[in-house]
Amino acid sequence: MFEGHDTTAMGLTFILMELANNPSVQDKVVQELREIFGQSARPGSMQDMSQMKYLECCIKETLRLYPPVPFISRYITDTVTLSGHVIPRGKTLCHIHIFDLHRRADLYPSPLVFNPEQFTAGNCASRHPYAYIPFSGGPRNCIGQK
Secondary structure (H helix, E strand, O other), X not given: OHHHHHXXXXXXXXXXXXXXXXXXXXXXXXXXXXXXHOOOOOOOOHHHHHHOHHHHHHHHHHHHHOOOOOEEEEEOOOOEEEOOEEEOOOOOEEEEEHHHHOOOOOOOOOOOXXXXXXXXXXXXXXXXXXXXXXXXXXXHOOOOOO
């Protein structure tokens, strides 16, 4: 269970770093929280969390730039042909570099810049669902994803 503690701690470290380095983003998060909580000191609820749309974008952008698992490996389950080369199923191990995938300029304009707006509903709709896989994807994704 060490993995869950380490990835959570690192995720929090990176989002705090990005918020500190991007005061305008930090201000938007604070404004969103003030709109939800006002002057109340009450604990947050699941309903409150569902309203934290911009904070969610910030978290997703942080995980895009600093994925908890930078690469994964999978065996090819179907024979495929790529650029004229046949890749046989079953014994071929494929390494998926999540770190590099999340930095593709064709998927994320200015891929090295912290930009939470990339995760608004409108921007996400135009990207393939597997263009963002900080916890892997499909049937073997991370059990701690939620």
